[in-house]
Amino acid sequence: MNKMKQLFFVFGIAVSLVACTKEDTGGSNTVVETITVKDLPADTIIGITPGAPPTGGFPFGAGRYTFYSLETNKIIPASDSASNKWDLAFRGTTIATNSGNSGPGAGGAFVFVGLFNDLKTIPADSTFRIDNAPTAYAIPVGSNRAWYVYDGINQLLNPIPGRVLVIRTATGKFAKVEILNYYKGGVTPTATASETIKLRTQRFYTFRFSYQPNGTKTF
C-alpha cells in the first residue's frame, strides 16, 4: 500500500469556510463558468517543530492535504480521499491530482504556458501526466518548475503569471486552473514583512478555474 493512500485514511477533516465567487466568461453556446476560490488552506503553518536546526526548528503544519472537487466546487472530507469525489489535493506547494498513486481517479494534469482565457480548447495531442508521489507529480513541485517561483532571499513564493494548470478530473472531465496567490487574503506580504507574518499567512490558495462538465476539451 502506498504512502499517499495511507495518508487519505489517516487524516481527518479538512477546513471549511472557503469563499467563492463566480463570473461568466460570456461565451456563446458552451458557457463555462469561471470560479474564483479564495483562501483555500493547504496545510497552513501551525507551529515550529521542537528543537534547533538542523533536526528541529522548522515550520510545520499537520501534514494534511485539503481535497477539492472542481465539479462541485467544494472541499471534500479527507475520509473520502480514496474516492473519485476529489480532483485536486493541496498541501503546501504540492498540488496532487486524483491519479497514479495519489488516488483511485482517472485524473492527470499538465502545465500550459499562456493566458487562462486564451486556452479555449485543450489541444488534442496534449499529454496528461499522472502522479508518482513523492518523487514526481503531474504538477511538478519546485521553484520555477510549474506554477510558482520561490524568492529565497525574501522567503516569498510567487505564482508565475501565464501558467495554467490543465486538469483531467477524477472522473475524466476537463478543467483549467490558474493559481493567483499563495497567501491569506490573496495578498503576498511585502519583502520586508516579518518572518512571522510570512509564515502565518502562507499556504492559503487563491485560484480561479473553469470546469467543463460535458466531457469535452473546450471551455
Added chain:
Amino acid sequence: MYKWILLLFSPSFITTSFAQEKDTLSGNAAITVFTATKTERALSNIAVPVQIISQKTIQQAGSLRLSDILAEQTGLFMTTGFGTGVSMQGLNPDYTLILIDGEPLIGRTSGVLDLKRITVGNIKQIEIVRGPSSSLYGSEAMAGVINIITDKPRKNSLGVSSRYGSFNTADFNIKGSVRTNRINYQGFGNYYRTDGFSIRPNSRERSIAPIERFTQQHNIGYRLSDRTQLSLNIRHNIETIKNNITVINNGNSINSVGVEKNKDLNATLQLTHKINERFKNTTRLYGTQFNSTQELISDNGVPYLDAFKQQFARIDNQTDISFNEKLELNIGGGYIHETANSTRYDNSASIKTNRIGYAFLQSEWKASNKLTFIGGARYDHNELFAAAFSPKLALQYKINNRFSLKASIGRGFKAPDFRQLYLNFTNTAAGSYSVFGTVEAQKIINELNRLGQISSLEPSFYQLSNLQPEFSTGFNLGISFQNEQWQITTNLFRNNIENLIDSRLVAFKTGGAQIFSYLNVKNAFTQGIETDVKFRYNQYWSFSAGYQFLLTGDQSEINAINDGKVFTRDQNGFSRRLSRSEYVGLPNRSKHMANLKVQYDHQSYFANARAVYRSKWATLDTDGNGIYNTNDAFAQGFLQLNMATGKSFNNGLSIQTGIDNLLNYTDVINLPTLPGRIFYLTLSYNILNKNPK
C-alpha cells in the same frame, strides 16, 4: 638638529591644503593621464572618454574612502551587498578594473571589490576610463578602468590631518616625502575607525558594523642614472570588522558574533630605462595577496570559519617606441600566476592555480594636427579557460580649438573567477542549498547521483561545460567643447555584453535541496548618454553639473516580450501579457542620474554644496515572471545633498567641516549603508610648510 631637519625637508608640499590647484578649464592641458594609453598623455589629447578627479576635489568633498568620492561622479553609482562596489555605464561592479598606480587590486567577494578598503588620503588623482579597455589591461576592464594615482610630491613634505565625525568615525593621516638627488621616498599612513550604525531600529545587526582599518604605503625611488630609475612600492591594508549576524532559519533566529579580517599586501618593483629619447623600457614585478577570514560563533556554540586567500603575481614588460612625432608604438607582454584557496572550495588546503600569458600592442598615429588614431590589441592565453583577444580602435578629431570629437570601439572581457570554477558551498543555515563551481559541479553531482542522493537533474545540468570568458563590445562617441569659462563633454555609449555567467539551478537532492552552478547563459546591453558641464563664473564661483541617461536590458527578454511569451498580473491577480513599454531591463539601474556642484573658492577659504540624484530602480521581481518590469518592486529615487567648507591659515593649519546627507534621506531596505545626516570636522597641519602658497 631641528635646523637640520628643516634643511632636509625644505618647505614646499602641503598634504591637505586648500591651495589653488588649477584642475579645471584652462588648466586642463597641464593635466596628464596615464590610464587611457598606458603612457603619460595630456588630458586634452586622449581619444577615449577619461575623467580626472583631482586631489583638491577629493579633499574639498571631505571624502575618506574611495567610494565616497566616486559616488559623486556622473554615471557612477555605488552598489551594496558584499561590500561597496561601483557600477559604470550600467555594468555590475565585477566589470570595472580597479588599479592602484597601474596595478590591479584583488580580493573580490561575489565579484565585488569593496571600495571602502581604499583610503583617499594619499591620492594625487583618480583616472576613470570609460568603455572596454581590455586591449591594454586584460580581464575585468569591460566597463572601464579606475586607476588611483598616489601622490609623489616633487619636494620634501610632512603633514598630518585628523578628522572626527558622527558615529565616532575618526580618520587620521600622516604623509611625508623626502627628496635627494638620487633617492626619493614617500610615506603614508592612515588609520580609520567607526562605530558603524544601524538604520534599522531594533535590529541587532548593524548596517555598517564597527570597523577599524589601517593602511600604510611606502614608495622609494632610486635614480641609477639620468636614464634609469628604480622604484619599490609597498602597500599594506588591514581591516577588522566586528560582525553581529542574525540568520533566520525557518522562523528561528540564530545569532552569531564574529570578527572579519581582511588583509591586502601589494608590492611593486619597477625598473624604467630610457635607451634614448625614442626608446623607453619599463619592467614591473608585482605581487599582491588578499587574505580574508571570518570567524563566527553562534548562540548554539557552533563555531564557523570562512577563509579566503588569493595571490596574484605578475611580471610585465613594456617598451615605448616613438618613431617620430607622428607615430608611437607601445609593445609589451607579461605572465601572471594566480592562486586561491578557500574553506568554500572542496578542501581549504588545496590551492587553485591559474596561469596567464599575455602580449599587447598599441600604436598611436597623428595623421594630422587635428586627427589622431589609436589602435591596439591584447591577447590573453589562459591555462584554465579559453583565450581572449581584445582589440580596440579610437580616434580623436579636433574640429577647432574649442570642439573636439572622440570615437572608440573596443572589446573587453572578464575571465571566470575562482569562485565560478571551484566553489563548493552548502548553506546549511538557509535551506541547505548548494552552489558548486563548474569544475566541481559535474564531478560532485555525478557522485551524488551514484549514491542515490539526487532526485532530479534539471535541463541546465546537461549544459554544464567549461566556462568561457564574458565578453563585451563597447562603442563610445563623444564631443567636447571648451573655452575660458565653459567645459562641456557629452558621450554616447553602448555596451553589448555576451556570455554572461549566471548561476542556474542544475539539480535537486532527494531531500529537495537545490544545487546551483554557473553557466554562460546571458546576454545584456547597456546604452545611454553621459554629459558633464563645468562653468567658471568668475575667479571665485564655479558650477558643475552631470547627467546620465541609461537604458539596459537583455535582447532575448525583449524578444520574448515581443513574442507574447512573458506575462504579468492585472489588478485582479489574473495573468496578462507584458507589453514592451513595461520592461525595465536590468535591476538596480536608474534611468536618470544627475549631480550638481556649486563651489566658492578664495585664496584661503572655500565652500561647496554637492547634490547627487538617482531616479527609481527595480529591486525585486515580485510578479514572478523572471523579468524586471513596472509591476515589480522599486526603490524610490532620491536626492543626497552634501556640503563642506574650510579655511587654511598661514601657520600651516587648515580646518574643514562638512555635513553629508543634509536632507537626512534614508531607505532602510534599499540603501542600508546610507546613514542619515552626518557631521564632521577635519584639522590638518603642515609641519614643514607654514605658508601654503
